[in-house]
Amino acid sequence: MSMSSKEIRQKFLDYFESKGHLILPSAPLVPQNDPSLLWINAGMAPFKPYFNGRATPPKTRIVTSQKCIRTNDIENVGKTDRHHTFFEMLGNFSFGDYFKEEAIEWAYNFLVEEMEFEKDRIWISIYKDDDEAFEIWKEKIGIPSERIVRMGKDENFWQIGTGPCGPCSEIHYDLGAEFGCSDNCEFGCDCDRYREVWNLVFTQYDYTEEGKYDPLPNKNIDTGMGLERLASIIQQVDSNFETDLFMPIIEFVSQHTEYDYQSSEEVKSAYRVIADHIRSVTLAIGDGVLPSNEGRGYIIRRVLRRAVRYAQKLDLELPFLYRIVPVVVDIMGGEYTEIVEKEDQIKKAIKSEEIKFQETLDQGMEILDELIDELEQEGKEIIPGQDVFTLYDTYGFPKELTEEIAKENGYEIDVEGFEEAMEEQRARARAAQKDHDWSSAEIELFKEIRSEIDTPKFVGYTKPECETEVVKIIKDNELVDNLSAGEEGQVILTQTPFYAESGGQIGDKGALLNDDITVTVVDTQEKAELISHQIVIEAGELSVGDKLTAKIQTDQRLHIRRNHTATHLLHQTLKDVLGEHVDQSGSLVTPNRLRFDFTHFEAVSDKELEEIEDQVNKVIRRNLNVEVLETTLEEAEEMGAAALFNEKYEDEVRVIGIGDYSLELCGGTHVDATGEISLFKISSEGGIAAGIRRIEAVTGKEALNYINQQENILKQAASALKTTPDELVDRIDKLQSKIKDLEEEVTKFKNKLADSQADEVVSDLEEINGINVILEKVEGLDAEGLRTMGDNIKADLDSGIIILASNLGEKVLFVSLVTDDLVEKGYNAGQIIGEVARVAGGGGGGRPDMAQAGGSQPNKLDAALEKARELIAAE
Template sequence: MIKSGDEIRQAYLDFFESKGHLVMDSAPLIPKNDPSLLWINAGMAPFKPYFDGSLEPPKKRIATSQKCIRTNDIENVGKTARHHTYFEMLGNFSFGDYFKEEAITWAWEFVTEVLELDQDKLWITIYREDEEAFKIWHDQVGLPEERIVRMGKKENFWQIGTGPCGPCSEIHYDRGVEAGDSKEDVLGGEGDRYLEIWNLVFTQYNYTEAGEYKELPNKNIDTGMGLERVASILQETETNFETDLIKPIIDQVVEMTGIPYQQDQESVTAYRVIADHIRSASVAISDGALPSNEGRGYVIRRLIRRAARYGRKLGFKEPFLYKLVEKTAEIVKGVAPDLKKQLAHVKNVLKSEEESFLKTLEQGLNILEEMLAELEAENKEVLAGKDAFRLYDTYGFPLDLTEDIAAEAGIKVDEDGFEKEMEAQRKRAREAREETSFSSGEVEKLYAEFKAQIEEDNFTGYHSLKEKTKVVGLLKDKQKVEKLGKGENGEIILAKTPFYAESGGQIGDKGVIKSDNFEAEVKDTIKKADVFVHQVEVNRGELKPGSAVEAVVYHNRRLATARHHSATHLLHKALKEVLGEHVNQSGSLVAPDRLRFDFTHFSALTAEEIDEIERKVNQAVMKNYSVQTEIKDIDEAKKMGATALFGEKYGEEVRVVKMGNYSLELCGGTHVDATGDIGAFKIVSESGIAAGVRRIEAVTGEYALDYFNSKLDLLNKTAAKLKTEPDNLLQRVKQLQKEQKNLEKDLEALKQKLAGSKKDDLIDQLQEVEGVNLLTAELDGLDNSALRNLNDQLKDKIDSAVIVLASKGENKVIFVASVTDDLIKKGFKAGDIISKVARIAGGGGGGRPDMAQAGGSKPEKTAEALAEVEKIVREIEG
């Protein structure tokens, strides 16, 4: 009997393959060419262009097991039985082929005959007006009428705004009254008794701006079955978290902590959050996502931080999430095989991010303590919701942790204010999603209308930079127009073109489109719905659809771009040779004047490594390898050993670019004929751009020559300024450094002497407060060392005293405090005093009872801070 997650997935794909479906691999979690989505969040998401007709599917029947991420209800993850951020969606799709009858009967056949679910426990919901679906379930499948429940639009009709939509039918499994008997345990409810396992969406209408539902000429099927849910039924587990798709991760964490999984509700939640979030983060990182402060990077960062916070509840004080990656890779290998290949990279990203967060956590604690101190000073008892939310949003501080720490200081947290801030953020996120939900599809559809008029293999730019062709379409402001005239900006679509459209990091070509009576400059070339779009400014004449024109690419610009693109291939290979096979491209920019190459690696490159990489690339250039391109079947290309760009989705046929016996990559860009054409290669910078991602910027050809000349010019000017020859520049700099060091020593000695001269004047300022000698003073121009030295001298001269000195600098103030031994015995401690004083000046610090120092960021509050010392003395003596 089928039980394991891997068995269920394979059985599903095999079943639909037997029904004539093309089984495709899961798409990466990062959407390709779809700015409306942060993540692939449903089985149908990668196929949106097929559903709206802007692209032709490889087959009209497709089946997949799609990895998905949804984070709209992240706060419920770990607290409920079935909420996840990462899950697997089994789906079968029809693009204008079969419809309701096949979708319904095949679904019933699969769940009852393949999965062998008890028919008596299966319930069906349909849209209340969908008589066709009812008849199929009742008359053909044979379900009794009472087991087919009609529901309203909210439950059983799929629609988002205008556009394609339609009714849906859901299959539910009754887990029995023992699973739940509350008012929520009804079909479509939030209880645990009736479990929705499969949703069949019948896309048959187009909802118009006028509010009409018009029948679509080509009807589609979109289904989604949750793998984790089906696994929980077949494995007879209480929740999804006990299935073989998640529980092994929980078991590993239990082994690490020694705390039983179900010791209490707090431990249950912690284990579930960690297991869920490590699946999301690991697979997303292996698909090319990286933690950052915006977009999907922020989602990954939040997941890692949330898991780390719950790890602290289980006693973890050091990074631990990276230790769970191997177990996760084993569990998801059937849908995310790349994770196993990327183990080292994913572990490094997780470990680095968690280490960074633990430091951030300490920073958040310091800020919270400052907030509480200010409230205490103002005799306030409530921390504002907006402040609690700032801690949560910026530093990953959970509300319950803020409340616990505040309670220790007798402070309450404004929970209502926190929730208002949280809801405002959710609203902003919802509005952002709504604004972009259909814009991408509508734009793609606009350009797709021209596809039929474009010649097959319409890009001729690999072999020629000129092409006689004709105009098939004109656009202005995203609207089709019948002409473009002098001075206008618009877009031209040609039957065939030599212009390369921006793709794979390579920017689009520029040039001219012209005829006897017309000329337009091509400012950029982009691709929409597989259509090459020339963005132009008309210089003379007028152009109409159907006109014959000549398209001419700027030759020097294309050649310079090709040099940089070919250099990225050599660079990629050299990086792997010098740093290791874990290096993978994670982004690039190829332009005429430079290249930018982002790659996975976890430490800054040494000067020696940069030199070695540069040397290897230039060696490959000088060997003048022939650059050859071939069109190959994807499997054949991989067997050849061609490097595929990580996370990129390829078709059945791919273009292989070979550079001698050195580099072999899949690439659609333009290249030089031989590596010697690159001329020279020079790395101009290396930097980190995210956790585990480095960036190299480099130049080739004439731009490399310009770079060398500019550096030589700078060298000559610097040597002249320092009155020496370029060959003696290093020695001259060393001499100046030595002179500077001697001057600094002299200056330090003068400062110490100046401080010493003030000693007697300061002793005269000694005052008595509640029987305690107190000296506070503000001095100008002293650094830490001079201030400490002066404090020590004063302490040696005064038998009994509390001494606090301050010195202001630009945008900061430093404090030094000391207490004599006799007063320490009375309860005076320099560390405690300096901490309270510095807090007033926007800082903090501490030290020993006899000596302490601190800093502050508000020098304007120095006098107020020093005045606090007298109050502290009175409190202790009082």
């Protein structure tokens, strides 16, 4: 029989629902509160808390079709019939309920009764010592003993470190001799004849630190079956890529390229890479992961850029991959509705990334080709790590992409050298980060203090001042008993209203006072979980044990509270206006302004910024109450409170709720009602990294000051142009039109100048190596004029090479042209001009028949032209 992948998936879920299983939707690809995983990579991954007993499942029997991403074998994707970066894993799970007998019986019956597998084609592998599984398969199911193969721990025992583990049994299907590597192919061969279909894991032991396998009191079942592989068997096709999960994509691509899918293995591989990778990227972006240079975003960027490279191999007109998204949505949107809801966002994100990569891919490939040519000439086989790093850092080439291209050409990369260059970059970044660059000795000191004293109490959420006592004083990284007037240091108190910098909110300032002592607190930081007050002694002498009043600067705190609450409103509004893919990636809250970094794939338009600003101000005017709730992390998640994926939270957390509008985990200080913010004004929006945007804004009085400043600038601009602010735009339009007319006149003049000079230059023609060559310096021509002059000269030459240089005072411009007959003989304008420009402290390139370049050292212009003579003579 033949079934669609949708029918196969649904039959699986329905079958196990009939056996008492709860059908759960697929978990997102991004693991929730599991820092050990980059992606959900197996059906059981979302259920780890149920397997290890940390949480109680909603039911002891569960069945899912789970989205998964694995990229550890990405170089094999496209080359084999069954490697994928994205796949769906069908799985049924038992948490202390049924065990081997039911798991085996149901798996067998599903394949035979629902999928109509032929019984005599089914082969079984089991762990070598699992006699119980052998007896079930042989006696209860009726599989002949010769088709039950015992295998070792590597093949049929599931274990990762200490903890729950157990033997597994794999179901294989014999596809027939035509799929084998020979007529004598036997079970266990790496070829495709005996296709692994389903893995049943029997979690029955607890592996201890002492190396013992103790029986678990509650045994679990974890199974996994790839939908793609099952569909290839049911649909009777040669590979996973010929199933209905991939073929609509392949057929769509085939409509836009002249290369037929079956024309060659290389072409087939390109089709498959594109089909696989676009599924991964679509589903990942649908779950909120945008291409970037960090973490999951880097993986998605790498996958997408690999697909772009293979699209180029099919001569597809880029950007192209984003056009495949609707096809993926049509195939998978019924099961994974998030990609239906976010289809437009996914297309925009992919298109944006394609355009960015396309801008640098050709240049990077040219550099890589040159590197490989140099290695070939030198007889070397390893691309230096520094070169790999330059391609990554400057041209956006993932290390893995360089490595893959190198392998295709028979070369390797210096991975260790690349990592060293990466570490040097990180070191430079750390050195440049002056803020909070605490020494290890200082941190160790604070850890020691923390072990000796009770944890100081923070009372600043509700009190702007409190009575306190000095516990420790630190000066120059050493504990001291006192500080005198004029000295600086750090102090730890028994309790404090001072908020230590955290979550983007800067630390409080203020004072420590009593009748004899005046101390200014210039900053507050958290070090080793202690609140450190950075202080200056204004009067008196401060000693350990002194009792004082600690007072924060209430005006500063008020402005900080306004800005911090405004960041929460902004975060939610960005999701509402731009899409749920928006996530916070950084923030800064000071008294004067706020800064909010977020994931987004393109610049925010003026219209969107206006809508964002308007919506935040509407919420401010609603004067919503801001409520603080202290609860458990689990309860906060159930409430739907927003959290940062990379943030580590304690079991007890603080939730900030703003009316019915926003709910976030946050330890910062906030206003009591949104009306206190008064006014919100965006001052700037821009990109700070690939896939990361930044909005800066002001609130309250600072917002009013900003508007007044902009108004004054507008008045000054109007006055300078002798008009009114209302008529300023019209005045600018007229001036721009006039400037355009003048520029056209200047261009005409330059072209006439270029024409007249061209006639003079032709008379200076010289012959080098039997070739007509013109090497000439001209004065005052810009790039366009220089090209025009070169074209005019070339039109008068039947055969020749032209190199012109224009001295512009602080810089020099070059243009090189080669007639078609000489291009055919191997002369290349781009290569010539690149070396010529380097002599003058610059660089450039272009096509074989025309190229241009620039230099920063006009005094070396003569030497540069002499270099041109040498290059032409050496050909």
